[in-house]
Amino acid sequence: MGITVQNVTGNTAMVIWPKMASCTDSFYSVMYHPNWNSVLSSYSRKSFQKEERVPASRSSFVVENLTPLTTYIVCVTCQSANPSSDQCRVFNTLERDPASTSNTKKELALGIWLTSSVLLLIIAAILLYGCLHLLCRRRHERLQGQNRTTEEDQGKVWTKTTAYALGELGRQSQMMQDTEEKHPGDIQLATIIANPSACKEPVTLASQSREQAPARGQCPVIN
Incomplete structure (x- = not known):
């Protein structure tokens, strides 16, 4: 089986082989291993580092990820069979x-x-x-x-409003006290009018003419 290796570089190599009649309905096994020596001379499949399956319709395969300046052996068999010496080829990779x-x-x-x-x-x-x-x-x-x-502004406004209302209330109370001091008679008459029950007892008003007090139960008319 004439296997050839072409286009060898530091990392790749193309393996070419003739088609086999026994692999028409099967596949090809491309096996390769670096640093071939006498220990691996038995050509057992288990001795190879890598194995690739290629469809039977093809007759070439590019081996990749090789190490530069290294000796490799590559074998091609049908249906993962153990290769023979005529199915293998040794080649050396180039520099990187x-x-x-x-x-x-x-x-x-x-x-x-x-x-x-x-x-x-x-x-x-x-x-x-x-x-x-x-x-x-x-x-x-x-x-x-x-x-x-x-919130602080609202509190200040509420405080000012409360203080103003208290001040107004104090002023009104003071005005009422002043009015009571100045016109006590008017306040008493106003109190009598406001309280009609005070009219149930006879009231005698002292005056120069000594007029008769109104009858019991009647209130004087105040002009």
Whole structure:
């Protein structure tokens, strides 16, 4: 079985083999292992590090993720059978491909950039949350201060109103006392009129003409 290995690089190699009639309705097994030595000369399937199954319609396969500057053995069999020496081929990988090195560096830089971006977004979200929390707290404190000021103003207005009402009441009481001192007779007559029961007893008014007091139960007419 003429197996050939082409397009070998530091990380990949293309394995080509002729089609087998016994694998028409089955699959091919591509097995490879690094650092081949006499210990693995038995060609047992268990001795190989990697094994890939390829559809029977294909006759080539690209082996990837190889180690640069390493000797590999690759074997191709039908239906995972143990390979023979004519079904295997030994090849050496090259130095690391400059393109793959560049791609690795790009992937590393991209990973660092993505990580940094995620960290910056997290920090920005934390700062934004802190600012919003501080603004809400200051607004709440300002509203509480306004409410306290309004309550104090209402208390002052109520105190002033009460003091004014008490002052007015005191002035009216003083005016009534002054009126009683100046016109005691008028207050007594007003009291008599306000209390009709006082008219049940005869009242004799002392005067120069000594007029007869009104009859019992009658009230004098006061002009």
